[in-house]
Amino acid sequence: MTNIIFYLAAGVAILSTFMVITRLNAVHALLYLIVSLLSVALIFFILGAPFAAALEVIIYAGAIMILFIFVIMMLNLGPPAIEKERLLLKPGMWLGPGLLAAILLIELVLILTGPGSATKAAEVPPRAVGLTLFGPYVLGVELASILLLAGLVGAFHLARKERND
Amino acid sequence: MLTIPVSHGLLLAGILFLLGFVCVLVRRNIIFILLGLEIMFNAAGLAFVAAGARWGQPDGQIMFLFILTTAAAEVSIGLALVFQLVHRLHTLDIDQADGMKG
Amino acid sequence: MILAFLILIPICGGVLAWTMESRHPGTARWIALAVLLGNLGLTALLVPARFDVVSAVGPFLISLELAWMPALGIHFHLALDGLNLVLVFLTHFLGLTALAAAWTEIEHKIGFFYFNLLWVLAGIMGVFLALDLFLFYFFWEMMLIPMFFLISVFGHANRTYASIKFFLFTQISGLLMLLAILGLYFIHGRLTGRYTFNYLELLGTPLSDVSGMLLMLGFLMAFAVKLPAVPLHTWLPDAHTEAPTAGSIILAGLLLKTGAYGIMRFVVPLFPKAAAAAAPFAMFLAVIAILYGALLALSQTDFKRLVAYTSVSHMGFVMLAIFAWNQLALQGALIQIICHGLSTGALFFLAGALQERLHTRELGRMGGLWAAAPRLSGMALFFALASLGLPGLGNFIAEFTILLGVYQVSKPLAVLSALGLISAAVYSLWIIQAAFHGPPQPKLVLADLSGRESAALLAMLAALVFLGLYPQPVFTAAEPALTHLTRTAATQKITEAVPAPPGENPHASP
């Protein structure tokens, strides 16, 4: 049963992601991306990572996507933007990247279909994650916080309109 | 418990990553490129989680956490750059921003 | 210490000339003149009564060894034997003619010009005198940079291209030589425990066939580029053509000779076995150079370019002689070095004089100049004849002894290179025809040679005639040195126990 759910969720994820990259309207794309993220969250849950699943929903689908929405709203992209996007996105452009992606995918499949990869997944509860996170990975946590700080400062600096420009 | 081969999880991650990559390659709108990057980050996180689940270890989720952090920072910077791009070049077309030639 | 002064005086003189530039630009010339004359006097002091001095290390008349970086086995080691002495004389002589050529030609950055001129000469002198391989390499590079500036700053229209080409060729080949020097240094150090760059100690280092050949090729590359040997000669026409007159004289007269000297002094004595193995090939290339240079010279329309290709041809004789490696050929090579320096230097001098007057080097725009400037044309005729090897002039002695020597080693190559005598006649006479004979150009005003120019050319002329009728002083001076070199190479070969019966000429081509 859970297997079926996994494959269903995977299918939804792929399909919605495909929709993301093909949309002309940024808001539509965002909505599809949220669907995609939610289905990935479901997969996390199936894979026994409920903590990650929660974070996926809260931070990715919640916070980060909202950030995008804000930006799109601030840029005030309306129907003219869609027309402009249509001009930018020519059908022929899909060919090369598609081919490259196909090659990479085939290679990936060839690599992954090695022996001894099929096993069951075991659940890893949030407690274990937390213990490890603040145990051996505490330095990583500090670095991540510094990174976030840097992102904060950088975003503030960059997004500010300079007076003499 | 469920018996999903780890390779299937990784394959899904790969497919999602490639879709994101295609997005980066194809789209010229910087917002879509950022979206593509998000997809790729997410796919990378998925790969870690799948691998972590395979061994029943928390390290995969921890890596996902770090990736999440990075993605958050990246998005904030990226969107700030979108503002700059629009402000300076009045377009979202990333190919217009090719001032740094060799 | 005189040897060190020979190098130091031009170096200091050069600096002085440059620093004086801002206040009294004209004094640079007089400084250079004084330096060269002073040096010439110093060299004259070195001429001994007899050349065949007996010494443990070789027939050195005077030597100087100061510690420089003793920890690495690097010494400031200069020495003079008959061979060097002749070359040092040549250096000063041509230095003076270059000075005469530059006297009015160079009008801007005079101080910098003479700085470079003197430094090139100092470097060349160092190359001729150094007996420490590191020091040798140091001087080798030292003459390169000022020469580069002489071409790139004071040259003609296409000077940047020419100077960079010159620089790349010589620099890359010089680096190969550096590698070879270091290789020899380490091999010798590992075998004997004494890490040293001293030439006299490195002589006779036992080497395996492969490493000997590789190291030999490293040295040979540097010298073959300078010489120049076909097919590494292509920098030369450009550099000679674009350089200012003085630069061309120094290039043709002296810089090329450092290559020949290097092969004589270093390549064959240090690696006798490898050199013997490479000799047939090198001699073959030399013959190609003789004929090919002559062929190319014929088709050139630029006076200086034509003369440049004749250099290729003439230096082919030198290379041929050195690899024939017998006394007769080597002596001939030395005379050829001198006479080619004089005759080609003079032709460049004349080309420069013409360019100064006509503002062109194109033969197509000359013709019939004899009527306007008989003295200049007569001089050109003389030096063209010298370059075709007219008997009675030094070049003939050189080519004759070279070919006699080569004939003992390889008959076919000697005969083939004798064909070069015919083609030399073809191109030499073509210069005269194209530039000086032919219908006179109407309304052409051409000043004949000035006193300064005449004096310089007459000195060269006299030297060539003297060498043609009485070359014995040079032979006598160089004889002990060359005998020593050939003997060194020969004994080493025997100690290395090559399974060749002694007495058989190891250079004989198959």
Next chain:
Amino acid sequence: MELLWLIPAWPLLGFLILTCLAARLPRIMAGSVGVGSVGAAALTALLMAWDFLKHQPGRNAFTQHLWTWLDVAGLHLEIAFYLDALTLVMIIVITGVGFFIHLYSLGYMAHDQGYTRFFAYMNLFVAAMLVLVLADNLPLLYLGWEGVGLCSYLLIGFWYTDPANGYAARKAFVVTRVGDTAMAVGLFVLYNQLGTLQIQEVMQRAAAAWPAGSTMALLTALLLLGGAVGKSAQLPLQTWLPDAMAGPTPVSALIHAATMVTAGVYLIARTHGLFLLAPTALTITAVIGAATLLLAGFSALVQQDIKRVLAYSTISQLGYMFLALGVGAWSAAIFHLFTHAFFKALLFLGAGAVIHALGGEQDMSRMGGLKQKLPLTFWTFLAGAASLAALPLVTAGFYSKDLIIWQAFASPRGGLGFWFMAVAGALLTALYTFRMVLLTFTGPARTPVHHPPGLVMRLPLLVLAFLSLTAGFLETPHSLGHMRVFSGWLHTCLPEAGLAAGREAYEILFELLAGLAALCGIFGALRLYHPLAKSRYSLPESLRQYWIKGWGFDSLYDRLVVRPYIHLAQFNKNDFLDLFFVFLAWLAKTGHQTLAATQNGRLRSYAWGLGLGAAAIAAMVVLL
């Protein structure tokens, strides 16, 4: 005797004075220096001859060492002069004829711009020629050899403003240099084999080291022959001499008739010891001589330019000398050289007088009728022509040529074939000589006379005419008094030509036949070319053109050697070897540009690069 060195030193001094002072020297001074130096040399030579005959030095030769030229690694060369009978003949011819030609030039060149230059070159030539014949060793001989070649070049191209003269001059130098190079190689072989280059030692050692007919002897003899063939304009290197007529006429007289071109003959005679060791080389010499004399004779028959007729006739007469050398008639060859110097110089000077008188006209079809206007020139020219045509009994040419013709048959190396060719040549010679005389001096005048020859030009003509007629009496055949002054003298240094057994008896018969051939030739010329002659036989035009162009050798060499060489040079003007280095430079530059182009500032193309790289690495993982 100790003054021997003065002989070449006089003209050399003259040369130095004339070059150094050049323009500063007044014309009259330049002329007197030029003529005086050669005159002094001639006087010294006569003194030397008298001294030589009086004292008869040991071994019939005298050597004067001046200084050591070079002494290196076993090669010992002296600047030394060697005087024997052969040399003496040569220096007397050179200085004597040279003096008269110099004298003549005073008048001939009087109005030329390059008056001083002319005498400087001429003096240098005489000096070089004297060094050539006096040289004690082969390199010194080679010095003179190249020296005369140089002067020949300078004087052919004397009027340098015309590119055609320059071409002729260069052709002369380069073609002879081909021969010279063969000779130089010969010297290498000799030194390598015998260890010496001193002429007498070479011959002694060669005789000791090589048996007759050995390959080495043949090789060296052939190489020296190569030099001689080049200098003496014999087949196959004869093409330069007709063009050499571009120089002033006195030059043609001195260099291209009387002296320099005989250097080849001298060389072979001088090294006869070597040639005697190589009978094959001697045979080749004879064949070359015989072939050349006929070929050149036919060409001379059809030329229109008076100087070219004389040029071909010179080639032809040199052919006789080579034939004589080849059959071993050494003294006969030198004797013909001796008489030829007089009458050919005379003919050239006479032709010069005509050309001078007609204001530079050289075409015989535009001459004519000069017999009355230039009587002295006519009679002296006639004397020379008769001598050249070997008019029996009264001319020098008869005695010398007759001797050769006879020896061509009678010598042990000779034969009927050589004799026949020689006689045919004699007939041809008489024919073209008198054709020339008739065309030039008889018939209607076609060009007016401007400058009749002055005294300085007439005197040499008279003297040389006298010598052309009388010099032959030094050596007469058995049937005619049997004078042996010349050969008796020469046999102190040259071997005597023997006679093949049983041939002496025919001497008178063969002499008669030879004389008859010459008379026939003259008669034929009168019948064909005299203005009053009725029958005018003309050759087929194509054959005539072929002969005029010297049997097509020029165009053959042009196509075979000259043009390919020049084309090759032109084709490769920019040195194809440089292409490799240009390619390297191009490679570096293109590499730089390509890589620089990838940095286009576009984010997406960088992403492309990432993707391709990833694909490549993954492919490696998959495939390996």
